[in-house]
Amino acid sequence: MALFVAVVAMALLGYSSGAPPLDVDPATYDLEIYDVDTFELNSYDYDDLDEEIEVGTVAPPPPAVTQPPPAVLPPDYTPEVTLPPQTTKPPVAATLDFLGPGLFGPQTDLGMPTCLLCVCLSGSVYCDDSDLTDIPPLPKDTTYFYARFNKINEVKNKDFFNLNQLKRIDLTGNQISVLGEDAFRSLPQLQDLLLTDNKVQALPELPVTMRHIDIRNNRLKNAGMHREAFKDMKDLEFLYLSDNKLDYVPGPLPDSLRVLHLQNNNIQSLNQDTFCNSHDINYIRSALEDIRLDGNPVDINLYARAYVCLPRLPVGTQH
Structure with a gap:
């Protein structure tokens, strides 16, 4: 063991003796002991980097562009001028062809379909205050037709032809003086006919399906019914x-x-069968509760038997 310690101590002493002392100038060391090839750092000639560049021949410029000689035109030559196509505004109906036939209802005489001239909504056609002079052709599914406050002066037989779903016709506030004899008779579901404020003198035959008839303020006579x-x-x-x-x-x-x-007619008399049934003294007309006879020359006190079947007396003049 003592021998091993002595060997290690001698090795350390030898290593220490081989290292150069720290206070020695490194410049005094001989570089040969480090196996380094000595050379002059400043002896390198940097001019060697310059290379001779041989300048070749410059490429020739592109050839000049020469204009072709002008064309010689014949004396009778006329240049062709292409004009842009003229666009003309098609009628309204033509512009709607792409939407399919009948989308806006049948065509009218005013150059547009009924449902552009009027308003069509779920079977109802509204043509109020549209300056109409005639009833426009209506879609086949028309159920309610309103053409109030126009200038219509006649209802023709063909105006409502084949409108099997039509239930109401309202022509209030026109100038109608003529109603075609077959204008309404062929309508199987007609219930309401309103002709207030016109010039009607005669009422044609109406379907038995009627529920509401309004012909106030016209010129209607008994001879026209x-x-x-x-x-x-x-x-x-x-x-x-x-x-x-x-x-x-x-x-x-x-x-x-x-x-x-x-009210406001020329009714002068009544009879026992006007409202009641003279052959059945037990007959009662219970539904008729509102009778207006005021504004007529008839004296309702003279016809008491005409009211015995009614739930209430009519309104009228009592002399």
């Missing part, structure tokens, strides 16, 4: 005939009638 015009209308509830030229109450009247307005 069919005999027993309302008798078979089992659903008729409202009959407005005021402000006309009637001479008597048009009867017989259906039992379904609830309201009868005849």
Whole structure:
């Protein structure tokens, strides 16, 4: 063990003796002992980096562009001028062809479909205050038709032809003086006909499906009405005939009638069968609760038997 310690100590002493002392100038060391090739650092000639560059021949410039000689045109040459295509504004109907036929209803005489001239909504056609002079052709599914406050002066037989779903016609506030004899008769579901504020003198035959008839403020006479015009209308509830030229109450009247307005006519007399049934003393007309006869020359006190079947007396002049 002592021998091993002595060997290690001698090795350390030898290593220490081989290292140069720290206070020795490194410049005094001989570089040869480090196996380094000595050379002069400043002896390198940097001019050797310059290389001779041989300048070759410069590429020739591109050839000059020469203009072709002008073309010689014949004396009679006329240049062709292409004009842009002229665009003309097509009619409204033509611009809507791409949307499919019938989308806006049938074509009218005014150059546009009915449903652009009017408003069509879920079977209802609204043509109010549209300066119409004629009833426009209507879509086949029309159920309610309104053409109030226009300038229509006639209802022709063909105006409502083949409109099997039509239930209401409102032509209030026009200038209608003529109603075609077959204008309404062929309408299987017609219930309401409103012709207030026109010039109607004669009423054509109406379908028995009627529920509401309003012909106030016209020129209607008894001579212009069919005999027993309302008798078979089992659903008729409202009959407005005021402000006309009637001479008597048009009867017989259906039992379904609830309201009868005849004021401001020329009615002068009544009879026992006007409202009641002289052959059946037990007959009661319970539905008819509103009768207006005021504004007529008839004295209602003279015809007491005409009211015995009614739930209330009519309104009228009592002399």
